Amino acid sequence: MTVSRFDWTTAPSSQIATVARSLLGWELSAGAVRLRLTELEAYRGSDDPASHAYRGKTPRTAVMFGPAGVAYVYFVFGMHWCLNVVVEPAGRAAAVLLRAGEVVSGVDVARGRRGLQVADRDLARGPARLAQALGVDGSLTGTSLLDGPIRLGPGDAPVGPILSGPRVGVVGGADTPWRFWLAGDPTVSPYRPHTPRRRR
DNA sequence: CGCAGGATTTGCT
């Protein structure tokens, strides 16, 4: 299936999985760091219990209800930022979580942010790691990924097979196979089933 | 290698 340059900004929610899959291999750049996306997850709005927008529009999720092509950056577990692309026209919420990538440029800058001991393949291997490698934080929520400080654009099409499976770390919607990744790519994050936290 | 536990803040119930 061919996806032309910016189809994903107008695709209907029924095609969000296709949109997420089609963004594999695209390139994301922020300053000196550029990476090639190797793992993504699709999140829909009101009918997707795993989505932050499931319970409606709040100050936090407001940008998900806005126009496609902007960044939705959220904060989790008191310490990590994760980067999404909003992928539907204003009025309906949906986003694609950018989960992992291969750093193809600016490796030294990315390592400076992530830690000097971090192996190349681990620089952006996971959503919070990817955001940290790019220097992304919540202040970038709402900025355009087509025309802003972070840029998302087409890269070389993936050559190998694309696999899909359940999304990582979610409770509701755990059976929906909306995680997509490049088969065999070393920068794809390890899959961890959701484990409830114990009380203390 | 796998698994378990803890860090640490926010947003919503």
Place this chain on the structure above:
DNA sequence: GCAAATCCTGCGG
């Protein structure tokens, strides 16, 4: 008050 679209470390086999 509690759970969270995670990551890192330490321990055991």
